[in-house]
Amino acid sequence: MPASSITADTSAAHAAAAAALARPFFDPIDRLGALTPVGYGDLPADYQNLLAHTGHMTITLEAWHESLVAVRVVGEDRQPDSYARHSLLARETDGRIVQSGVMRIDLTGLPMAVRAAVELGETPLGRILIRANLLREVEPLALWRIGAGKTLAAELGCRPGEVIFGRSARILVEGEPAVELLEIVRP
Numbered sequence: 001m002p003a004s005s006i007t008a009d010t011s012a013a014h015a016a017a018a019a020a021l022a023r024p025f026f027d028p029i030d031r032l033g034a035l036t037p038v039g040y041g042d043l044p045a046d047y048q049n050l051l052a053h054t055g056h057m058t059i060t061l062e063a064w065h066e067s068l069v070a071v072r073v074v075g076e077d078r079q080p081d082s083y084a085r086h087s088l089l090a091r092e093t094d095g096r097i098v099q100s101g102v103m104r105i106d107l108t109g110l111p112m113a114v115r116a117a118v119e120l121g122e123t124p125l126g127r128i129l130i131r132a133n134l135l136r137e138v139e140p141l142a143l144w145r146i147g148a149g150k151t152l153a154a155e156l157g158c159r160p161g162e163v164i165f166g167r168s169a170r171i172l173v174e175g176e177p178a179v180e181l182l183e184i185v186r187p
Helices: 008-012 015-022 045-051 057-065 112-120 125-131 150-156
Strands: 033-038 069-078 082-091 097-106 136-148 163-173 176-185
Touching: 008 033, 008 136, 015 033, 015 097, 015 136, 015 163, 015 176, 045 057, 045 163, 045 176, 057 069, 057 082, 057 097, 057 125, 057 176, 097 150, 112 125, 136 150
Parallel strands: none
Antiparallel strands: 033 136, 069 082, 082 097, 097 176, 136 163, 163 176
């Protein structure tokens, strides 16, 4: 689905999945904040540019901020065939955090070198997949208005309750669903 066709109703259909993805890292979930489903037209212009696309968030943030981004893993959950993590992306130019994200990746279909790079946690996921030249497709699923909870606010340098925006997406790798994402950004 093109991101520009996402409505509050289509976003609402993904609310339980987004909360389930975030909960292991934001427990209780109010540390993340209240996710309210929104449509494309509800996003401020800056957030439309940052969230309503089918590209990798790594590339989008680097272009927007005119800086490479570095990843910092905050928490992770390793299982035999999957890997989940909560991480922050920061501009390399000044260290400002520009994204808080949660991902869960099915490792079974990935080449061993890609799997190892993901689990190492030193390179943003988008960059790993691009460098590996894997056929990948990013599918935006939902858009969120978020009243930042205490943990999220501290991570992104905003006030608790401040309204910010994010998206849920998935990445198909070689045509198969491989990654679930919750990406919350700062312009």
